[in-house]
Amino acid sequence: CRDICPILKDPAALTAVTDLFEEHVRKNHPQVDLIVGLDARGFLFGPLLAQRLGVGFVLVRKIGKLPGSTVSVAYDLEYGKAEVEVQEDGVAPGQKVLLIDDLLATGGTLCAACELMKKQQADILGCMVVIELKELNGIDKLKPHQVFSLLQY
Numbered sequence: 001c002r003d004i005c006p007i008l009k010d011p012a013a014l015t016a017v018t019d020l021f022e023e024h025v026r027k028n029h030p031q032v033d034l035i036v037g038l039d040a041r042g043f044l045f046g047p048l049l050a051q052r053l054g055v056g057f058v059l060v061r062k063i064g065k066l067p068g069s070t071v072s073v074a075y076d077l078e079y080g081k082a083e084v085e086v087q088e089d090g091v092a093p094g095q096k097v098l099l100i101d102d103l104l105a106t107g108g109t110l111c112a113a114c115e116l117m118k119k120q121q122a123d124i125l126g127c128m129v130v131i132e133l134k135e136l137n138g139i140d141k142l143k144p145h146q147v148f149s150l151l152q153y
């Protein structure tokens with residue numbers, strides 16, 4: 001089991017992780033308009049990065065937790081089903097977004113979040129995670145979107 005808790009406990013490690021994300025975005029996606037973070041652990045990294053970049057942060061939440069009008073996408077989990085949603089006015093058509101989460105496993109969660117962004121007519125620049133579990137081939141599921149990861153196992 002891979003986990004990001006030790007990174008959060010160590011301020012130098014959290015700064016280093018944010019530095020690496022920031023460097024990646026400034027180099028490859030300087031035109032980004034919004035960072036979109038996934039419930040729940042994408043919320044731990046996304047706002048730090050968005051603030052560094054001087055752009056907004058938007059939440060993709062598990063169903064039933066956002067106020068106001070929302071758009072949702074259902075998807076399959078390893079066992080069972082899940083659904084994520086975003087506020088209808090969270091992303092405007094044509095905005096350039098980067099998605100962020102702590103970990104890529106099967107890719108189902110990020111894939112559903114990308115579907116949400118497509119429904120909103122956002123321009124998806126790519127996905128970013130701290131940890132990629134390579135053996136689950138989440139990267140293939142997310143194609144044609146690129147996934148940038150800091151650590152691979």
Ligand SMILES: O=P(O)(O)OC[C@H]1O[C@H](OP(=O)(O)OP(=O)(O)O)[C@H](O)[C@@H]1O
Pocket residue numbers: 038039040041042101102103104105106107108109110138
């Ligand atoms: O690539 P996938 O197979 O979709 O798995 C990755 C997702 O699973 C974990 O979240 P979890 O569902 O445990 O929720 P949490 O972040 O709210 O704890 C992780 O934080 C990712 O969001």
Ligand SMILES: Nc1ncnc2[nH]cnc12
Pocket residue numbers: 001002003103105106133
């Ligand atoms: N932390 C984790 N380790 C392995 N598989 C996972 N799938 C979702 N989260 C995971």
